[in-house]
Structures are given as structure tokens and as C-alpha cells.
Amino acid sequence: MSDARTYPQRPFLAVSAAIIRQDSGLPDRALIVRRAKPPATGLYTLPGGVVEAGETLHAAIKREVSEETAVTIEPVAFAGYREIIVRDADGRAERHFVVMAFVCRFVSGEPVLNEELAEARWMEAHEIAPLKTTDGLAEIVATAFKTIGAARGP
Numbered sequence: 001m002s003d004a005r006t007y008p009q010r011p012f013l014a015v016s017a018a019i020i021r022q023d024s025g026l027p028d029r030a031l032i033v034r035r036a037k038p039p040a041t042g043l044y045t046l047p048g049g050v051v052e053a054g055e056t057l058h059a060a061i062k063r064e065v066s067e068e069t070a071v072t073i074e075p076v077a078f079a080g081y082r083e084i085i086v087r088d089a090d091g092r093a094e095r096h097f098v099v100m101a102f103v104c105r106f107v108s109g110e111p112v113l114n115e116e117l118a119e120a121r122w123m124e125a126h127e128i129a130p131l132k133t134t135d136g137l138a139e140i141v142a143t144a145f146k147t148i149g150a151a152r153g154p
Contacts, residue, residue, distance in 0.1 A: 005050075005095060005097075006094060006095060007092065007093070007094055008093070008096055010096075011083075011096040011097060011098050012050050012096065012097045012098070013050065013051045013097075013098055013100070014048060014049055014050045014051060014097050014098065014099045014100070015048045015049070015051055015057055015060045015061040015064060015099065015100050015101070015102065016045070016046040016047065016048030016061075016099050016100075016101045016102070016140070017031075017046055017047055017048055017061050017064070017065050017073055017075075017101075017102055017104045018030060018046055018101060018102065018103050018104065018140050018141050018143070019031040019046075019047070019065065019071065019073050019104045019105070019106050019144075020103070020104070020105060020106065020144050020145060020148040021106035021122055022105075022148065027124050028124070028125075028145060028148065028149065029122035029123055029124055030122070030123055030124075030125070030128070030141050030144060030145065031046075031047065031069065031071065031106070031111065031120060031121075031122055031123075032044050032045070032046070032120070032121055032122075032123050032128060032131070032133075032137075032141075033045060033046065033047050033068070033111075033117045033119065033120045033121075034117065034118045034119040034120075035116065035117065035118065036115065036116055036117055036118035037115070037116055039086060039095060040134060042118070042132070043132055043133060043134050044128070044131040044132065044133045044134070044137065045133060045134040045137060046101065046134075046137065046140065046141075047064065047065045047068045047069050047071075047117075047120075048061065048064050048065070048068075048099065048101075049064040049067070049068065050097075057075075057100055057102070058075045058102075061073070061075055061102050061104065062075070065104070067114070068114055068116060068117060069109070069111045069112060069113075069114075069117070069120055070109050070110070070111065070112040071106065071107075071108070071109040071110070071111055072106075072107040072108045072109050073104040073105065073106060073107055074104060074105045074107050075102045075104050076102070076103045076104060076105050076147060076148065077102065077103045077147050078100070078101075078102060078103075079101040079102055079103045079140050079143045079144055080101050080136070080139070080140055080143060081098060081099060081100050081101060082098075082099045082101065082134075082135060082136045082140075083096075083097070083098055083099075084096070084097040084098075084099060084134075084135075101140045103143065103144040103147040103148060104144075105148065125141065125145050128141060
């Protein structure tokens, strides 16, 4: 099965959300999802997706998170970026994404899975380390925990 994102003419711009949930009496947790479809089947990652033409990055991340998980968020800060380039046996760029990751604050809702996700869990920072994740996930999530913690104050 081929899709428009295979062998692209240029990179696709995407967004992802490191969503931090702060509930009274509980430790801060991040929403981590496991992909159900290629190319990242089985890997734990952050919710997100491709930015649509005419859409701001913040609008895109809110829409993607809502579509994928039914969770409402508020973007707080830029957390970093990742480049995903998958090459075929001949060295051609089969897939190419530039993913802008954002620290987001949880607003409301509980994760509801769709066809793209096999699992969604609120996890503490130490629970993420043993998971098989997309590249750079731990660093982005650590930035999110630090940013939200600093925003909370002493």
C-alpha cells in the first residue's frame, strides 16, 4: 500500500505533543502512546501528526491530539525538533518528516484510542526509560517535565 507521504518531493512538517498532566496529590505524568500502524508500529511516542496548509503549529497540535486521543491541551513552549528520514535500499528518501515538538499542558479528557494508536498511558518520567520509543522521546519528555515544573513554581 502506497501513500502520498512515501517518496516525497520535500519533507513533511509535523507536530508532536509532550503533554504533562498535573493532578492534585499525584505525580506529574506525560501522555505516551504506542503506534498501531507503520512506519512506527509498536513504538511508544507522543501524539501528533502532519500540519495542514494554512494551519498554525499550535492549531495543528491541538487538532492532532484531539483527533488521536480526544484529549484537550494547551501548548506552553517549544520543546525541540526531530528529523525522521527513512531511506530505502537504494538510499532514496522513502519518508522524510520534520517534527516540531511542543510542551503542552493537559486541560481535559481521557485518552480514547483510534485506528492509529494501540495504547495510550499517563506515565511518570521514570516509567518511560525501559520502553522501545521513537528517537529522542526521552529528551523531549524530560524538557516538558522541566518546563511544566518551572511554570508551576516552588
